[in-house]
Amino acid sequence: MKSVCDILLKIGAVSLSPNEPYTWASGIKSPIYCDNRLILSYPEERKIIEEGLADLVEKHFPDAEGILGTATAGIPHASYVSWILNKPSGFIRGKAKDHGKNKRIEGALKKGEKVVVVEDLFSTGGSSIDAAKACEAEGLEVVGIVSIFSYDLKVAEDNFKASGFQHVSLANFPELADVAVEQGKLTADERDRLNTWRQDPYDSSWIH
Secondary structure, eight states, X not given: OHHHHHHHXXXXXXXXXXXXXXXXXXXXXXXXXXXXXXXXGOHHHHHHHHHHHHHHHXXXXXXXXXXXXXXXTTHHHHHHHHHHHTOOEEEEOSSXXXXXXOOSEESSOOTTOEEEEEEEEESSSHHHHHHHHHHHHTTOEEEEEEEEEEOOOHHHHHHHHHHTXXXXXXXXXXXXXXXXXXXXXXXXXXXXXXXXXXXXXXXXXGOO
């Protein structure tokens, strides 16, 4: 959605640096950095985004019975979405607790219930898929995964396809790059180079 891209650029949740790339923890050189935690500090923009996520769930996964956020960035958004849709909520830990009941899934959802997993961001898709598999391991049926933004990397699409999990995002990198060109934050040539990066983020030949 163009309106979401406008918001992410406006509040600085997305930063673009085509000539001095960021380095991800994985070692990938990236022309973009996304910090959707900033959305929580902007009430008007937050409302638009949370309602957009709720609409995604209703449109693509209407049979969802519960909403689960990924720890930690997905938790507040799952809470907002579940409140809008009046559905139970909970969250998925990065790993099971090593004490108490050793739970990884928190919430009162029951085995067999259909759930949507909420992420703030799709990069390679690995953590989202891992969270969804953790839900399945607890007997939940994951009908889909939603996120605010996706880098739209080919590797992510390949991973989601292999996993079988349906996924959808409010906004993605190609849309945002077009908006950035309109706003003068990227040149058309830079946009084209960055779209090359999406095809293989491990290939840094786009940098010059």
